[in-house]
Amino acid sequence: MKFYDREKELEILQTNWAQTTERGRLTVLIGRRRIGKTTLLTKSAEDESQPLLYLYVSKDNERVLTGKFQEAVEQSLGLQIFGQLETFAQFFEQLLKYGQQQQFTLVFDEFQNFLKVNPAIPSHIQDLWDRYHEKVKVNMVACGSIYNMMHKIFDNEDEPLYGRQDCRLNMQPFRINVLKQILNDHNPKYTSEDLLCLYMLTGGVAKYVAWLMDAKATTKTKMLRWVTQVGSPYLTEGTELIMSEFGKEYTNYLSILQLIASGMTTQSEIDGAIGKNTGAFLDNLEEDYGYIHRKQPLFSKPNSRNSRWQLDDCFLRFWFRFIMRNQALVEMERNDLLLEIVERDYERYSGLVLEQYFRQKWMEEERVTLVGNYWDRKGLNEIDMIALNDIDKTAVVAEIKRQRKKFNPTELAGKVTTLGKELAKYDVRQIGLCMDDM
DSSP, X not given: OOOOOOHHHHHHXXXXXXXXXXXXXXXXXXXXTTSSHHHHHHHHTOSTTSOEEEEEOOSOOHXXXXXXXXXXXXXXXXXXXXXXXXXXXXXXXXXXHHHTTSOEEEEEETGGGHHHHOTTHHHHHHHHHXXXXXXXOEEEEEEESOXXXXXXXXXXXXXXXXXXXXXXXXXXXXXHHHHHHHHHHHOTTOOHHHHHHHHHHHTTOHHHHHHHHHTTOOSHHHHHHHHHSTTOTHHHHHHXXXXXXXXXXXXXXXXXXXXXXXXXXXXXXXXXHHTSOOXXXXXXXXXXXXXXXXXXXXXXXXXXXXXXXXXXXXXXHHIIIIIITTHXXXXXXXXXXXXXXXXXXXXXXXXXHHHHHHXXXXXXXXXXXXXXXXXXXXXXXXXXXXEEETTTTEEEEEEEOSSGGGOOHHHHHHHXXXXXTTTTTSXXXXXXXXXXXX
């Protein structure tokens, strides 16, 4: 699949490169696994006038890793660093000395792995960068996919690299209009069902989109068959992602995420299923990892207990709901039965995804200041989407259904009446949204 979108990120990276003629710059690039960080960096430096040194930080012995880096430097920059270097610090200083004369981009991919190689390496980088960055022409990019570790390295004021970054980019999945462009390029006759299925399976994560497009799985039927077939990377991706993120504690997190994906959205429900207090795990999943969010109904007070945990990542939600739950079928290679289960439950499951789709679409494309949904404590009144514009004092209240004929204007009006006080200052428009509006 060709390169799409990322114009803003490319512009920022190019600006950073231009500024390194004066001094070194450190950019921190963070994004979930498969989001397209490496592709973005490669694209930003495809001009031959911008030398790129790409170094992947594997979890090797420090001396072995440094040796690999020496080989990469000679291949990419033509710089020979002679002798067996014992430490990363020795290698890094040689690079910075070279950077006093030559301008180049230095990428450390999976930067957080330095903590596994030698926890002292960030301190060594800080010491050398403080000494050299005003004199070098090095455009250094620290790229990482494990959010909590990157957060610890660069945002914790007790850590050596705190305050050293000049720029931070948090890569997000493709926006909905980009997904439409990609699908149209590969299937100009695509339907709303095809678009919803692509969104449901990928959430706009670049690699997952590329897997499907490269496999020519551009319709709902082909997509579902491809992700469930024997040998599909979808079948193992979830486990690999969770294990790389959580390490030895992954089993507890795996169980909690699976419960949330299955519909258990309150801590009391999750505690009951796990058999212990999961508050610390839930807080970590939200604050350190960014996998889940505590969702509150619009207009609720900040400390309201009327909240639900939500797994926003479309891929993970699908993987836990269908792949993880039916792992026995995967192991037996009864992928035909796995596909049958996905197709059986598709309409109901995709209806919930459609709600998330429209809330995201409204945030990206409409003139709004806040988008959310609403439910009361008893669960009697639920509104799929409320989009507020506090500048113009307008509000859109929407019921979202797969088919327009299932929209009930009278029922929606009754729900809106219960929010009369909250919506009193807005000019309210009530609408029904369906797949025809995608």
